[in-house]
Amino acid sequence: MSVVFKTKTGVTTALDKVSFDIAPGSFLSVVGPSGCGKTTLLKILSGVLQPSGGRVLFDGEPLARTKVQGQVGYVFQRALLLPWRSALDNVMLTLEVARRGMSRSEREAEARHWLKVAGLAGFEHRFPHELSGGMQQRVSICRALAFRPRILLMDEPFAALDEITRETLQEELLRIWAQTETTVVFITHSIPEAVLLSEQIVVMSARPGRVLERINVPFARPRTEKIREMPDFAALASRIRGLLRPRDPASAPVPAMAEV
Ligand SMILES: Nc1ncnc2c1ncn2[C@@H]1O[C@H](COP(=O)(O)OP(=O)(O)OP(=O)(O)O)[C@@H](O)[C@H]1O
Ligand SMILES: [Mg+2]
The missing domain is CATH 3.40.50.300 (P-loop containing nucleotide triphosphate hydrolases)
Incomplete structure (x- = not known):
């Protein structure tokens, strides 16, 4: 190819x-x-x-x-979060799209779990511009992992x-x-x-x-x-x-x- x-x-x-x-x-x-x-x-x-x-x-x-x-979950070289959504909402977004069967509270629990794993407990409601570059990248990793994709592409x-x-x-x-x-x-x-x-x-x-x-x-x-x-x-x-x-x-x- x-x-x-x-x-x-x-x-x-x-x-x-x-x-x-x-x-x-x-x-x-x-x-x-x-x-x-x-x-x-x-x-x-x-x-x-x-x-x-x-x-x-x-x-x-x-x-x-x-x-x-x-x-496919994709973690980009740069975080590329939606600026108008909080960290929690950014992670929940892929769940909304890829895991339609999940209830809102399940999606929120899952997103909170990943943010905690990534050391971002307490930052759930911060917007991307309120986070450091490394924190934004961790949110983007959570976003990809949370929906448990069959293939995970990480740059x-x-x-x-x-x-x-x-x-x-x-x-x-x-x-x-x-x-x-x-x-x-x-x-x-x-x-x-x-x-x-x-x-x-x-x-x-x-x-x-x-x-x-x-x-x-x-x-x-x-x-x-x-x-x-x-x-x-x-x-x-x-x-x-x-x-x-x-x-x-x-x-x-x-x-x-x-x-x-
Ligand atoms: N959309 C594009 N249009 C024109 N050239 C491009 C485009 N995307 C990538 N390239 C070129 O293709 C080559 C490979 O780019 P790519 O981004 O895949 O490299 P990379 O291995 O990911 O580099 P890095 O380690 O710096 O991230 C580079 O020479 C780049 O300039
Ligand atoms: Mg590259």
Whole structure:
């Protein structure tokens, strides 16, 4: 599958013959340099963007927006909350759309639960402009998790958070993932974060984005922060770092490497 953007200033190949499958219920991370097409990939998976070439299959059929709607939770790189709705109402909104069977009080209880998990108890009635950037991002994570989507697409969701909050939400995410059949596609710039969370990691090259390698992460679950101290953890992180480090163009041009 490829994505080419045509603009007034020229043509950009964002994704070049990217091909991989995502097993239902798996946790897959994508790492790669800025601009390599990670957000573009999530847009394709959510159905808002069509590939320029190739195809994307969902349950064995071409992925159509209508089919994935209501089944996909999307945590954007920026929070994108509705400014006129409180934190609680922002989280309840997806429940209104995706969980029509729920009563208002059930929706409110569910939304309050997630805000509490994300450390936002007491901030339910604040409007987005009254929250910090990290708090807004936590609301947006709650919004996606609350309706328990079949597929959760997360675009660097924890990048703007402080370390302790990030660790709490990483643990929560793993807990939710273990308890549900949600398939997670997680984008991150943090190699340790990808290794800690994922079953598989897709490593992408600089633009045009290609799959350099797909790596299995063999560590047992449940995983805790402790695994960061294991030698195997460091070895795997270092291998991924090696793949991402720009090569000397004279000795190993990136395109040649990507074709291996
Ligand atoms: N709508 C668009 N029109 C034109 N070019 C675009 C569009 N969206 C993305 N691009 C280009 O496609 C490439 C990939 O962009 P994308 O946002 O997917 O990168 P990314 O890997 O998510 O980067 P980052 O890590 O910085 O978020 C970039 O060169 C970008 O300029
Ligand atoms: Mg991006």
